[in-house]
Amino acid sequence: MSDYTPTPLILDTTVLHELARGEVGTISLIQGYDAAGQPMVVSVLAITSTLMEARDEEAADAMHGLATMEHVTVAPLKGAEQAEDLALMVVTAGLDVTEAHTAAIADASLCPILTFDADRWQGPSRLLEAGLFTIEIADPDELGEGP
Structure with missing residues (x-):
């Protein structure tokens, strides 16, 4: 039996907004990740x-x-x-409180942010010592059902 645990993905508001809109491709992607055992973290402030x-x-x-x-x-x-x-994250990275909470989680855990818009994280990433890692969803309908 393997001790491998996948790195958690931090879901940002772009992903949450698509889920809230009922976007089928995004729902399938997140359900597929969950079924595959992919850990995901979401900020209560993003919700x-x-x-x-x-x-x-x-x-x-x-x-x-x-x-x-x-x-x-x-x-x-x-x-x-x-x-x-x-x-401190709000002041350092110039983010609003909601996105700063997502960034703080990602920064503290060194986990990537799953997003539909990686560009939005580039500026704040440059302002942080360790930077932020992102995974951009190009088209959830093309990705199937997760990993």
Whole structure:
């Protein structure tokens, strides 16, 4: 038996927004990752932002469904120390609080951000000591059902 554990993917708001819209290719991709045992992490603030933007029951159902997947972890914001780290990320990387939380998770874990728009992470990445790694989804319909 192998001890290999895949590197977690950090889902950004571009992915969450597609899930909230019910985009079938993105849903299939994330379900495929989950079925294959691919760990995924999503910021609680990214979920909040997605729900604030969508403001409908379908989006809420999508976010609840995502959060209950076996290999998805919702990363909370815990305590004053994490709040301080988040504030530092906002100031250092010039991101809004939601994206800064996603970046902070990726930065702390050295895990890649799964996104539909890798360019949006290039500027903030250059401002961080370790940088950020991204994996850009070009077209989820072409990717099939995950790894």
